[in-house]
Amino acid sequence: MKTNILYTHKDLIEKSKSGDRNSQYKLYELYIDAMYNVSMRILGIKEDAEDIIQDSFVDAFKNLTAFRYESTFGSWLKRIVINKSINHLKLKKVPVIPLEQHEYYIGEEMNEPIKTMDVTKIKKGIAQLPDGYKQIINLYLIEGYDHIEISEILEISSSTSKSQYHRAKKKLIQIINTLE
Amino acid sequence: MDDFEKYIKENKLLFDEHKPDRTKLWSHIDVELNADFKEETVTFWRSPMIKIAAAVVILIGVFSLTTIFTAANESNDFANQELNDIDTYYKNLVSFQVELVKNNAKLSEEDKEEFLSFMDELDKEHLLLKEEMAANLNNEYILEAIIQNYKKRIELIENLLEQIKDSKKSDDNEGYIL
Numbered sequence: 436m437k438t439n440i441l442y443t444h445k446d447l448i449e450k451s452k453s454g455d456r457n458s459q460y461k462l463y464e465l466y467i468d469a470m471y472n473v474s475m476r477i478l479g480i481k482e483d484a485e486d487i488i489q490d491s492f493v494d495a496f497k498n499l500t501a502f503r504y505e506s507t508f509g510s511w512l513k514r515i516v517i518n519k520s521i522n523h524l525k526l527k528k529v530p531v532i533p534l535e536q537h538e539y540y541i542g543e544e545m546n547e548p549i550k551t552m553d554v555t556k557i558k559k560g561i562a563q564l565p566d567g568y569k570q571i572i573n574l575y576l577i578e579g580y581d582h583i584e585i586s587e588i589l590e591i592s593s594s595t596s597k598s599q600y601h602r603a604k605k606k607l608i609q610i611i612n613t614l615e
Numbered sequence: 616m617d618d619f620e621k622y623i624k625e626n627k628l629l630f631d632e633h634k635p636d637r638t639k640l641w642s643h644i645d646v647e648l649n650a651d652f653k654e655e656t657v658t659f660w661r662s663p664m665i666k667i668a669a670a671v672v673i674l675i676g677v678f679s680l681t682t683i684f685t686a687a688n689e690s691n692d693f694a695n696q697e698l699n700d701i702d703t704y705y706k707n708l709v710s711f712q713v714e715l716v717k718n719n720a721k722l723s724e725e726d727k728e729e730f731l732s733f734m735d736e737l738d739k740e741h742l743l744l745k746e747e748m749a750a751n752l753n754n755e756y757i758l759e760a761i762i763q764n765y766k767k768r769i770e771l772i773e774n775l776l777e778q779i780k781d782s783k784k785s786d787d788n789e790g791y792i793l
Binding site for chain 2: 456459460463464467468469471472475476481484485488489492493496497549552554557558576577579604608
């Protein structure tokens, strides 16, 4: 079953590899919405996300021969979008990880519980998070990456990723609980 | 995974709230892919290794083409030579016999005329066939037609010879009867 998932849209992908613009467009149509949202969550600015998305698709189609079904096409593409978006933030000198170093983190387990679970509130909460916290929450909670993958994306250690995530989550819950 | 994390995971799709301008984005992607394609082809031809390789390929091509052509010409010459030999042999034979016919006193003028006009026709046909032959040497049909042409001439001469013999016989018989 897993291999079946890996080969999703194999036909379109193979045709796109040989430069068939029609198949490339079909793949684009299938993934554009999800990819745009991934980039928007990281960048928060429409124009920036559009630039990154265009760039990502062009790069993906140009380097499609490098895609060998080791992951799904979606996750391969998503990784390109995320890497480009994170690099864009770095170029703009927007912190992608909290400025404080993780050594100062002490295992505080007295996390306050969340009062109400609500997607709109969570979205608002994430938007209000400091820049450094936002990305780790996005990557772990919404994009579903594990700490090893996040450590690669953000170029930090996986233990840093873990501790930063816990801090970010705590901060997020605090913010959500203050929202009416 | 705590409840908060679970809740987000289960409602993941609700976090996709933005709608991209699909057409606008694709038009840019399309333009860039086309531009990259052109650039790739240009840089491909700009690479010095490719230039050298292309020059080598062209040289090899020119060399092999000239050798093929000269070889073909040589074999053409050879075939032409053989054909010419055959041609001159038959020509001589035919013209010799035509002279014989012309000078034969025993044949009537009418028969001579008829024979020579046939011969002229065959001559014309023969010339046409030779022209065709120069245009495409290896055409079997034309070769066959040329042979047929010669055969007809020989047949014609043979017929004439038969006629002469017959007239001789009838003359003899007449003499005998008389």
